Amino acid sequence: MNITKFAERFPDESSCQAYFQEKRVKEGVICKNCSCSDHYWLHSKNMFQCKGCEFWTSIKSGTLMENSNLSLRKWLVAITFISATKQGFSALELQRQLHRTQPCPPGYIHHLFSP
Numbered sequence: 695m696n697i698t699k700f701a702e703r704f705p706d707e708s709s710c711q712a713y714f715q716e717k718r719v720k721e722g723v724i725c726k727n728c729s730c731s732d733h734y735w736l737h738s739k740n741m742f743q744c745k746g747c748e749f750w751t752s753i754k755s756g757t758l759m760e761n762s763n764l765s766l767r768k769w770l771v772a773i774t775f776i777s778a779t780k781q782g783f784s785a786l787e788l789q790r791q792l793h794r795t796q797p798c799p800p801g802y803i804h805h806l807f808s809p
């Protein structure tokens with residue numbers, strides 16, 4: 695997917711949220727509290743709620759994105775372009791693509807995702 699198609703497919707945070715929500719549903723959301731796999735989607739909270747114990751699970755929970763304050767759209771940009779690039783994607787290139795201004799040593803991608 696090139697950047698033009700990405701911008702058309704994912705114009706905002708809600709389109710990215712819908713994408714990740716659909717992926718989570720397909721893969722199955724497992725409750726951290728009771729291990730139940732049946733959930734409701736809470737539109738008001740943008741979270742899954744366990745049908746067994748009512749525990750809330752975010753879209754990011756249990757993923758690489760869990761402890762990040764970075765938006766879902768920025769995560770999706772990073773995931774899309776890292777996976778789409780045949781010759782790899784350096785930390786500096788990702789920094790440029792995400793318009794990060796803080797210096798970040800190559801190889802320390804996690805620094806890009808700190809708030």
Ligand SMILES: [Zn+2]
Binds near residue numbers: 726727729744748749
């Ligand atoms: Zn539960």
